Amino acid sequence: MKPETFDPASLHTTVLLHEVVEWLRPAPGGRYLDGTLGMGGHSLAILRTAGEKAELVGLDRDQEALALARTRLAEFADRVHLFNLPFSRFEEALDEVGWDTVDGAVLDLGVSSMQLDVAERGFSFVHDGPLDMRMGTDAAASAEELVNTLKHGDLARIIRAYGEDPLAGKIASAILKARDKERITRTLQLAEIVRLAYPPKMRHTARNHPATRTFQGLRIAVNRETEELERYLQTIVGRLKPGARLAIISFHSLEDRAVKHAFRDAAKGCKCPPHQLHCTCGGVPEMKVLTKKPLAASDAERDANPRARSAKLRVAEKLAPDGDDA
Known part of the structure; x- marks a missing residue:
């Protein structure tokens, strides 16, 4: 399958595309991370919405998908940095391009149609x-x-x-x-x-x-998808800029449960045992959960793309160091 011969959009329909862009709020000059690039659907929408000078780091462990996404994102070639890596190793990519933090990140845990x-x-x-x-x-x-x-x-x-x-x-x-x-x-x-x-x-x-x-x-x-997700959830918060949003799409209960618990723990801050009456760990909330319940695809999207039926989107926002909204 040659990238110049195929239209990536015809091979895979991006799930919850409008919802991801709406919640991430891409802006000019922003730096964004797509840990599961796939056919580049989310990345393309983020860059087009963000506009001038926005940049994106995209990762995919599938070399064929990466080549197709590169073709699809050609209009932003000078502002896109692509890496053949699993999403758990995103810090290697950020370090290589010299980014300490990002203004937003998306993770789509589904298997591509391709x-x-x-x-x-x-x-x-x-x-x-x-x-x-x-x-x-x-x-x-x-x-x-x-x-x-x-x-x-x-x-x-x-x-x-x-x-x-x-x-x-x-x-x-x-x-x-x-x-x-x-x-x-x-x-x-x-x-x-x-x-x-x-x-x-x-x-x-x-x-x-x-x-x-x-x-x-x-x-x-x-x-090793559960290990990949666990490692990502443990490290991504530290690379988000205050005010940055993290959007994660899962497709089965195992993934959704892991994301839900990670967001909850980051929003709680305190890591003391539940039976302890007073906090002694000094932990403070790092994230604010924006979706109390996961968002699902619309009826129209599910009808058009049956694989969107099980998709669940959760979004959280990085708090400023004092625990207030950025």
């Missing part, structure tokens, strides 16, 4: 392809390696914890039984194993494909 729809990437249980699921070359092991080498307990833990599938143990047993006969190497091969692990009644009444949660769990494990 990754889902290109069978060779191995993310889809609808299109047959090699069982891969690696978003970038930094991933240590593919989904094929995990499925064929992990013990029952480890495999079940991934499917239960990351995929949130109550049948995790049954699915893991089915995978081990199948791999004893032949190595599991294809996406549809695994999808069928998982489908048959479901009781017939559950198969017929399931709202989504039975393999949905298993594939999600494996993808998260392969790309």
